[in-house]
């Protein structure tokens with residue numbers, strides 16, 4: 001598989017704030033990625049650099065093997081922002097016309113089908129739309145563009161659960177027929193876990209973790225037992241969260257767990273259970289506070 005996006009040693013600061021720090025990230029072709037991170041982790045700054053809206057202070061970004069130059073807007077990318085910069089006075093169908101002209105893989109049949117499925121009035125002006133409908137128009141642009149790299153920044157803002165599920169289901173269905181790289185940047189960990197194949201977790205301007213969702217699933221555990229036993233058992237393992245209650249403790253571990261580990265846990269009176277992905281992300285990002 002070859003890379004559609006490569007970021008090497010990319011940094012960006014605003015005055016004293018180092019928003020992105022020597023960041024390395026590679027996105028392969030034909031994969032759905034999730035980009036997760038707390039508020040202020042640097043996701044928007046990274047996405048703005050990748051899509052040509054902002055130029056890095058140092059480092060390089062390559063799209064489909066070509067180095068991105070200052071001021072260049074890469075043609076292989078469709079970027080659906082959380083805050084649309086669409087002209088409020090423009091109608092939905094005018095926005096789609098502009099997008100169609102810009103993206104060579106644009107599929108009008110698909111765009112029209114999505115308009116029906118999401119019940120969008122194409123003659124409405126953007127400023128007349130609810131926040132949810134505005135997200136939907138952005139998502140239709142992202143989906144119908146079929147760009148080799150499509151980036152959605154908070155794509156389900158303002159959408160109710162049914163609409164969110166519909167969006168993710170249609171996206172995955174279309175991806176199966178027209179593989180491309182999709183990057184979903186969101187705070188909504190629960191929903192994204194069912195959709196993405198790989199995740200990049202950003203923290204303080206760098207990539208904290210980049211792994212297959214399946215790999216994370218088989219390597220994340222919750223261990224519970226006596227405080228001393230947990231300390232002994234988790235020594236040398238990667239602990240992403242720990243909490244002590246009186247004599248007892250829990251530890252969320254991101255590590256392979258072999259037969260010998262399980263035997264040792266049993267001897268120490270420790271229970272070891274798989275950790276649901278949502279919990280894993282919450283522990284890693286928020287120290288246990290699910291979002």
Ligand SMILES: Nc1ncnc2c1ncn2[C@@H]1O[C@H](COP(=O)(O)OP(=O)(O)OP(=O)(O)O)[C@@H](O)[C@H]1O
Pocket residue numbers: 014017018019037038039040041042043044045046
């Ligand atoms: N134009 C700017 N001027 C000064 N500081 C900025 C600017 N844009 C972002 N920052 C700061 O850079 C850091 C990274 O912000 P960024 O918006 O990239 O993060 P984020 O992960 O997208 O957060 P959010 O999810 O809240 O949008 C934050 O500390 C933010 O306050």
